[in-house]
Amino acid sequence: MSERRPAPKPARAPVWAIWLPLVLFLAFVVVVVIGLYRPADRTVASTLIGKPMPAFALPAALPERPGLKSADLAAGKPHLVNIFASWCIPCRVEAPQLGALAKAGIPIAGISVRDSEEALTGFLKENGDPYWRIGADDDGKVQLALGSSGVPETYVIDGRGVIRYQHIGEIRPDDVAMILQKLQEASR
């Protein structure tokens, strides 16, 4: 018996509302296309930039050269810390650039990750040896402590032992000027 009042629904849904699903769908397509053409950068950068180098002390990787401890890097002069390994191909690619930087008088401290003494000796014989000190990070703990997610990576450390810059991947010939600039900034 109850008489239905006319539902107020048509008034609540205006005409354009019928296009809403299509508009939402197209917006979704646009987001997907942008994601496909410009994928997000998934490089995991260290979040320690601007913070002091974590304390560590690594044993010598080669018998005739001292190992590396964090205190060596806070001696008043900027350094490069190069994380490398003999098994890493891009490390061979960056070797000439590191050689040039070493020749320019930059002390380069090496951290050799998960490597062996003989493989390392062969690598240095083959690709040149720009290193001032080389610490052996056999289990990769120091690499993790530095927030490094792969090899090669190069850190610019200022004279107080603060991390100023992290270069992920190999140093290419056209990166050398930029690295020198970062070292210049770090020495200020």
Add this chain to the structure above:
Amino acid sequence: MKRLLPAFLLMLGPCTATPALAQQEKSTAAFAYRQLDDAAKEQEARALMETLRCLQCQGQSIADSDAPIAGSMRSLVRERIAAGEKPEAIRAWLIERYGDYVSYAPQFTRLTWPLFAIPLVLVGLAALLLRGRFRRGGGR
């Protein structure tokens, strides 16, 4: 296929090429492939490892990955659990170095709180709407 793979990896660029090459080298970390003797602690370590991202093969957890750096991370987790550290402290240590991305378990931060709040708000709204509907239905 075997011959094509290196060329394909080179195309992907140096950062993505590193993990594949690195996989030739086994991790030398002590507990990379060795479980803890204490089963309860191993289980605790395992649960944490499953929620940490491998930094090289980023779709995998460190429990699943054979990349050497994942081995180093497993060893780090196991050694610290064995030393009595809490899993969440180890996660925080890694997040401090690598950012939130290293953890698969979303953290409650100033940036992520809507992730946790929005479902609650939606459930609340639904409850309100349903209450309205049931009242009208009951009154008829």
